[in-house]
Amino acid sequence: MAPRKQKPAEPAAVVEVAPEQPPVSYIANPVAVAHATPRTRDDIAIRDAVRKALAETEAMVGDFLDGQTAEGFSLTEIDQLYVLELPLMVGIRADNGRVRASYDARIIDRQA
Structure with a gap:
């Protein structure tokens, strides 16, 4: 018997894997979290991250108002x-x- 012909191998599909993103949890009342007394290290880290995000927002609004008033707007x-x-809500991720x-x-x- 004659040997069988080999079928050409199908090229394997290349799957691009996106880098895994850390899960995001949400806090519904960031002001309450910012003023809360934390009980654990995780609570301290969350409170500090929320405070930082709120401070950045406050600074952004202040800079915008300064720029607009400098242009002559009341x-x-x-x-x-x-x-x-x-x-x-505020998104929190580790x-x-x-x-x-x-x-x-x-x-x-x-x-x-």
């Missing part, structure tokens, strides 16, 4: 032209042993 005009959008908070506040033009 606070009333700024209030009529812009709105501050705040998310309902990244290489560090707690990271994301609070994506933004200032947008009001729709007239």
Whole structure:
């Protein structure tokens, strides 16, 4: 008998694996967490991350107001032209042993 011909091997499908993202948990009331008395190290890390996120948001709003008033706008005009959008919850994730908070506040033009 003659040997059978080998079927050409199908190339293996290459699956690109995305880097695994740490799970995100959400805090519904960041102000209460920022003023809470922590009981564990994890609570301390979460409280500090939330405080940092809220401080960054406050600084962003302050810088925006300073820039607009430097351009000659009054606070009333700024209030009529812009709105501050705040998310309902703060996202918390553990990244290489560090707690990271994301609070994506933004200032947008009001729709007239």
